[in-house]
Amino acid sequence: MSDKEKQVETSSFRKVHKVEVEKKPLELSKKTIGAIVLVIVLIIGGMTGYLIYSNNNGDKYTSKVTGGSKEVITGDVTITKQGYYEYLLDNYGSNQILTDAYNKIASKEITDTKKINEKTEELENKYKSNYGSLKAYATAQGYSDVKELEEKVIIPSAKLDLMEAKYLDDNFKKIIDKYQVSYLKVITYSKESQAVNAIKKATDSKAFNQLAKENSGTYKDYGLVSKVSSTTTIDANIIKKAETFSKITKNGIYKDAVKLSTGSYAIVYIYNTDKTSNKSSIIQSLGSNEDVKKDIEAYYLKKYKFTVYDKKLKKAIKELNKDFVD
Template identity: 45%
Template sequence: MAEKKESVDTTQFRRIHKVEVKKKRFTLSKKSIAMIVVIVLIIAGCFTGYIITKNSDGYATKVSGNKDVITGDVTVSKQGYFEYLLDQSGAQKTVDNAYNAIANKELPSKTYQSQIDEEVKKLEDSYKSYMGSVESYATSLGYKDVKTFREEFVTPTAKKTVLKNKYLKEQYNTILKNYTPAYIKTITVEKESIALKLIKQATSQETFDKLMKDSAYSSNANDYKLVTSKTDTTTLNKRIKNNLSKFSSMKNDGVYPTVIKQSTKKYVVVYVYNTDKNKNKDTYINDLGSVSDIDSDAEIFYLKKYKFTVYDKKLKKEIKAINKKYIND
């Protein structure tokens, strides 16, 4: 069944940036770039020494004040420094801010807060296992305290995961069509006659699992679990992947009736399971959530839904360099 489309108020997401940054091209020598690391510390210590101009959306567009920042024999203009930061992180920051605003819109607290809290806990538990405490991890990333770290990084990251899960649930049928997912197990043998014999023997998943453990086949047996159209051929043999759409379209669990001949002259028997995509929807959603392409798919979907637009040419170019589908021309 086609996913239901809903109308949304996009006005607050369309005016991300309207004032063009000064068009004068700025270049930095390698020595200048190296000195910027020092300059940022100097500027951070006397931030009021110059002005950052913002538009109505709060996005910085121009730096003014003292003409130059000078350190030794290297001169870097503050506008140049600003544009350097724009090139390095401004585009991603703009996308992150827009996506976080969309997440706040899509995930009302009353419905999604428990899921967000659960994801926050998972993230913080991982930080504890890595650094001993959330505070140590936050400090290592430059945050002044856990509260700030949680507000500015952990919670937005958790919301992004919850929003991706919402996308997977609501766009499930479209994702199945685009990714042709299937759960497969294989046994690879030297002779076609042996492969044909295994197909006759594998009358159930239990039987196939026993064959996989048999000493005659165990060294060449593999449970790939979920594979999709995005699975790399270094992981899944190309000849097997070429039949993915057939595996995905199977209505019942069972052995694929045709032996797959590899370029190495070996023969593969494939068992397909979890074929009922409605009954196993939660399993599919959980495993599809680990496919890296799904993250960008979700971002593109919601940015388009809210008509994410950037009017500044320089910033727009930088964002399209991250992902050309983030913005519609």
């Protein structure tokens, strides 16, 4: 990959468990093994899965590969096929199993060809915008051609996006209550007395906008804020009041100055309080939040009775999220 490609912003692309859904060549010492058997049980109607037989071997893997004692790497260090397989499970197993399971679930949930094609085209345009061409990106990531990239990365990502949007749409009332959603504009003052005086002046949106203009250096329109918003972009004390703000049903200034973690004071203007009228933007915003994505994933994994019998793999998956597997 060129330096230009390495510097490209990829945050808009599909990620699962903090790992980009893309194929990267894996190397271990002198050579690599082509394919590994992924070990999961998916009890999903008639869906075929992979079975791990369980025993009481503590933290050892209970799954085995055919010809596991065969040496695949020799020299100063000898590695067997089973050893290499377990290395892959240690480093990629839990993420790969969850990704495969989630992709299978998405294929079962999302079957509207028109919507899949539209979302696929949207994602392809993002790749083209960032990488110049799909062919160049496919080659750099080790795919034989664009078709393979589409089949293994882009189309599965499109289905995942559609499935998550479907969940948020179907459960809209529930999710805005759960994540305590509101739209906020904030002006920060160094002294509490200044903030209190500003609240008295901000009698309506026009008056608040004038204050924002006069204090442009400390004014911020945060847009959608929820209890899972990042503290790297929004002050933690604002997020702590997410529940309070989300229950306000009329646009306007919040009655009290909010002391920030920096020691400054903020006045908060709540807008777009009619959540139903802003349904699409709320779904889009929450759909990009990693915490929300994990909650949705846990929901679908439980819905389809995702089960892992290998104790070590199950433990690794629970470390990612205790709700992913029972």
